[in-house]
Amino acid sequence: MKLKFDNEIFWLVGGVLALLLIATVIGQWLRLRVKSEGGQKTIVNLNARTKAWWFMVAVFMAAMATGGIGSVILFGLMSFLALREFITLTPTRIGDHRTLFWVFFLITPLQYYLVATNWYGLFVILIPVYAFLFVPLRSAMRGDCERFLERTAKIQWGLMVCVYCVSHAPGLLFLNIPGYEGENGKLLFYFVCIAQLSDVLQYVWGKTLGRHKIAPHVSPNKTWEGFLGGVATAVGIGAALWWATPFTPWQSAGMSLAITFMGFTGGLVMSAIKRDRGVKDYGTLIEGHGGVMDRIDSICFAAPVFYHLTRYYFT
């Protein structure tokens, strides 16, 4: 894989930077204007989020500028950190220690090695088949049977969500789409943009107009107004970005709908896990956002679906 850099990618990058600039200006303006204590708290958090976005966008673009391999490594690191947060929250026992060692230091890097070498056949089954069998086997050899199935399921699920699902995002770089050779960087950019924009827009619509909660027990901040407004806006933006993708405007709108819908379900499921464990965030690594997992929960669910839709219909 060798990525080309054309004018379109500069338009995408320019668009994101312009958006961040606008968000920064609005954040500062709100800071001066909003007086109520609750409002101030929201604004401080909003500005911390925007600041973290500058950093995340810079890292994402630097990785992209390497021509692909940097993006694979970046997503690999995100998987590693997300899995770390996930396993920290889910109780395992000392009997799982060596299993976890292999999970972190062999299976996770191996999955990304398969992405980078474009070994599709093994890439899609390494974790659901081989890691699935290996995890209980290694733990059973240790001889601790207490809550065995539960512990095994937690580790397997952590691997699936944090590593397997996320690895489909850099996998987009290796899809062989006729007429789009060397342009896959834009496809990854498009995917991450829509998934994250949809989160941000649902947050914005929810904060401004949100009244009716969708799932008050799971995620009190998710409202119907936020969901519908966010999805509609993100799909609109997705359709408008069709020129950067192998899709027509209508196809691009459909793809964006799939990404935003899956992203929403990812946020909901990962929230349910947080509620079960009694925490608000997965970690503290990204100021204003929480942990890495809090930021990529939408990508976890959207990446495999977007990957396979594109692979099935466009390659």
Place this chain on the structure above:
Amino acid sequence: MTGLMVFLAKLISGANARWLGCVPDTRQRIYFANHTSNLDALVLWAVLPAEVRALTRPVAARDYWSTAIRRYIADKIFHAILIERKKPTARDNPIEQILAAMGNEKSIIIFPEGGRQTADEPVAFKSGLYHLARKRPDVELIPVLMDNLNRILPKGEVFPVPLIGHVTFGAPLKLLPEETKPAFLGRARAEVMRLHYL
């Protein structure tokens, strides 16, 4: 070397310090914590701010830290106070050694359970903490909870698993007048355990 060690400790343990009952300070303190992992002393020491860390010495078992590499780390990086834990005698009295090493400005880190434990809750504290509290009433006793470190590097394992640990610092504890040894040690242990729920 010290910088590298601190960096590695923070990287592996992902540990962040939560100062709930006190703030970092260079005054003389005794940090006492539960002990479940070989990483405990290293991580507790590493999460202290640099100027506090420079004045803080972990107390460690001489029998464990006697091989060449460990000895080097204990002496040159940690400036550990190595004590005899198996057979303390009048001539080889750990309390006297600790007091001498503390002098008038050094703080120390001790693990009053006397060794690494595998149970969920800390076992009964040994009496050293009580003797130190009696001899040095001017020094602050800070309870510290080491959380999740036993999952990162449990007893008997060589390779760490990179989970996220937490180090929580509680409010200073004082030996009350007339307080008996078992009562004080029980209270100290309860203070460490209480940090779980804060």
